[in-house]
Amino acid sequence: xxxxxxxxxxxxxxxxxxxxxxxxxxxxxxxxxxxxxxxxxxxxxxxxxxxxxxxxxxxxxxxxxxxxxxxxxxxxxxxxxxxxxxxxxxxxxxxxxxxxxxxxxxxxxxxxxxxxxxxxxxxxxxxxxxxxxxxxxxxxxxxxxxxxxxxxxxxxxxxxxxxxxxxxxxxxxxxxxxxxxxxxxxxxxxxxxxxxxxxxxxxxxxxxxxxxxxxxxxxxxxx
Amino acid sequence: xxxxxxxxxxxxxxxxxxxxxxxxxxxxxxxxxxxxxxxxxxxxxxxxxxxxxxxxxxxxxxxxxxxxxxxxxxxxxxxxxxxxxxxxxxxxxxxxxxxxxxxxxxxxxxxxxxxxxxxxxxx
Numbered sequence: 001x002x003x004x005x006x007x008x009x010x011x012x013x014x015x016x017x018x019x020x021x022x023x024x025x026x027x028x029x030x031x032x033x034x035x036x037x038x039x040x041x042x043x044x045x046x047x048x049x050x051x052x053x054x055x056x057x058x059x060x061x062x063x064x065x066x067x068x069x070x071x072x073x074x075x076x077x078x079x080x081x082x083x084x085x086x087x088x089x090x091x092x093x094x095x096x097x098x099x100x101x102x103x104x105x106x107x108x109x110x111x112x113x114x115x116x117x118x119x120x121x122x123x124x125x126x127x128x129x130x131x132x133x134x135x136x137x138x139x140x141x142x143x144x145x146x147x148x149x150x151x152x153x154x155x156x157x158x159x160x161x162x163x164x165x166x167x168x169x170x171x172x173x174x175x176x177x178x179x180x181x182x183x184x185x186x187x188x189x190x191x192x193x194x195x196x197x198x199x200x201x202x203x204x205x206x207x208x209x210x211x212x213x214x215x216x217x218x219x220x221x222x223x
Numbered sequence: 224x225x226x227x228x229x230x231x232x233x234x235x236x237x238x239x240x241x242x243x244x245x246x247x248x249x250x251x252x253x254x255x256x257x258x259x260x261x262x263x264x265x266x267x268x269x270x271x272x273x274x275x276x277x278x279x280x281x282x283x284x285x286x287x288x289x290x291x292x293x294x295x296x297x298x299x300x301x302x303x304x305x306x307x308x309x310x311x312x313x314x315x316x317x318x319x320x321x322x323x324x325x326x327x328x329x330x331x332x333x334x335x336x337x338x339x340x341x342x343x344x345x346x
Contacts (some may be wrong), residue, residue, distance in 0.1 A: 056291075068238065073236065075228040
């Protein structure tokens, strides 16, 4: 029992380390090659956790080999388009100039229902509104609406709006986020002044953000 | 990117090092265990038990590392054989001691064959 516990802890840390080593793409958008490696890694790690008869070294060798090959292949495929296409495949336009390409759909083994489902997932309920739809290498569908159906925005109206950037969290649950203060270019004196205007102290604040334009947003703690 | 590539290459090199070291150590240890057991088997009556004892102690020196390399089930089997061997050496039962020495040799040979990175095992 104790052996299983120790082995599980070791394998957990090794897997976390290797997944971190492979990069964030592993977690978010899995390409075919990455999906295969992730499934294999979880299987290789899970088996020796349950079966103490399998030497841990065997699993570690497999995990490090898979991780190493994955990193090298993804590194090389960044420079070689051919290798990238070989491992991950290529994206396929299933709707082009507003016309559904039935041959491409067949070759992908995509049914009309799959296409409609993919469009609905992108909030598009009418195929006739679609100018272009592409099945990406990770299986997701990217959609471009016809120009007449694109949402109206400031740019199309010719209005110049200043960039606000990502609002920086300056205070979170009564604690000052020093790193974000630096990012926002705000010093502690300025922060105190901002809080004074809002009639609040650091301890009372649940959330306080500021964007590039200097616009602030404050939520006080509930008492 | 380069740092990550180096990390990837290090991962593969680590695996390769563990694999090569594991196989070489196992081959070396196995051959030594076999030759010490065979030395005892081919010796005369006077030296037989002292050489058999030496052969048994050879396993004690290597059991931990060999156990980490081969399947634990196989290591347990060899461990059991050597424990029985030691008991018969204590009793000075030459016939059964020789029998267990031969069994240890054949068991180690089977393990070495199973771990050999040849086509028969890879496939």
